[in-house]
Amino acid sequence: MRKLTLLKIEILLIVLLGVLSSNKTNAQDKLDKSTIVPSMIKAMEWQEQHPIFAIAPTDWTNGAYYTGVTRAHQATQNQIFLAAIKTMGYRNEWKTYIRDYHADDVAISYAYLYLEMNTNRKNMVNLEPTESFLQKHLFEDNQWKTGEDKEKSILWWWCDALFMAPPVIVEYAKLKNDESYLDAMHKYYLETYNLLYDKKENLFARDNRFVWTGKETDIKEENGKKVFWSRGNGWVLGGLALILDTMPKDYKYRPFYEQLFKEMATKIKSLQQADGLWTTSLLYPESYAHGEVSGSGFFTFALAWGINNGLLNKDEYSLNVMRGWNALQKCQLENGMVGWVQNIGFDPRPADFDSWQNYGTGAFLLAGSEVLKLKD
Known part of the structure; x- marks a missing residue:
């Protein structure tokens, strides 16, 4: 009799645990849209009160941040986001950073163009600094177009660059109604794709150091797999969403970007x-067994954008999502x-x-701005 009672108790516990687990899963799978905008405002207000940048207020870190602020305003039309962009622009005197050969240094212009x-x-x-940068970056010789440096043998030799410059170029091409900027962008994008995209894994190596050649000296994770950095691929997939959002539907190379987006x-x-x-390490999650927000934010943004845009x-x-x-x-x-x-870097940390x-x-x-648009 006692054994039967214990068995009943065990069964009851299993059922209760199942219910609790189910409730946890259900909670994770539900979306409370009423919390999204307040969360976004709090995030921006905190960040504005704690300014930080790697090199200068016009650098890539602020470029990525204010791209998020820009999309937040686009999605919500809340004036608090617009005010932050205007204040930043006046403070920066609408300048890019100083290296016209470096894609990172024009990312800030996404907000200016918006x-x-x-x-x-x-x-x-004042778009003159942006126009000058793009003209030199795309159409004039620079130190990364010569091929003399084996690591930096192409203009956009690191995958992060595909978030920094291409979305800006597509926006500028739209503003000027000039397809030559799209063609130049595609030329350099294709170089990066051919160098860094792994067609077996459908992921980007961060740069040439992480491209597998089949040699014993190839950089590997401890589990023997290739190193694919979360934020690096987040830069690419998030950048693709921004590119496709503005690229004309009839642009001759658009199918390439759509296919790449869907593969990734x-x-x-x-x-x-x-x-x-x-x-942080996509193929070796055990290396740092916790989630990371920057890569996850870009992925969530991109997947939501993909749903919202068919x-x-x-x-x-x-x-x-x-x-x-x-x-x-x-x-x-x-x-x-x-x-x-994860702090500034080029590999999983x-x-x-x-x-x-x-x-x-x-x-x-960025993630909040697209999740907000999801239809029930």
Whole structure:
């Protein structure tokens, strides 16, 4: 009799655990849209109160952050985001950073171009620095077009560059109604694709050091797999969403970008972890067994954008997006700071609850801006 009672208790416990687990999963799979905009505002307000940049206020870190602020305004029309972009532009005197051969140094112009095309105030934005940069970067010789440096043998020799410059170029091409900028962008994008894209894994190596040649000296993870950095691939997939968002539907090379986007999205979907985030090393999650916000933010943004724009099937991807966003929100502290952001680098490294960077906040804002648009 006692054995029978114990058996009943064990069965009851199993059922209860199943219910609790189911409730946890259901909570993870639900989206409370009422919390998205407040979370985004808190994130931006905290970041504005804690300015940070790697080199200068016009550098790539601020470029990525203010791209997020820009998309937040586009999605919400909340004036607090627009005010932040205007203040930044005036403070920076609408300048790019100083290296016209380096894609990173024009990322800040994404926000400038948004203001130019989305406000009625004439002569507010001075686009001359951006125009000068793009002319030199795309159409004049520079030290990374000569091929003399084996590591930097092409203009965009690192995958991050595909987020920094191409979205700006596409926006500028739209503003000027000049397809020659799109053609130049495609030329250099294809060089990077041919050098760094792994067609077996459907992921990008961060740079030439991580491209497998079949030699024993190839850099490997401890599990023997190739090194694919989460944020590096987040830069690419997030950048693709920004490019496709503006690229004309009838542009002759658009099918290439759509196909690449779908290939990468399929792979990224398969690598999401149970907590909703992606780890810093995509093929070796055990290396740092925790989620990371900057890569996860860009992935969540891109997957949501794909659903919203008909490139990804909603039934297949919506759970990934909801789980991604819910997990990102859990990484935001009560004061608005977005934690669990890997610091500046070029390969997988750890993060923790209070590690933050402005580009992590930018990725968070990008994700929120597209998740907000999801249809019920």
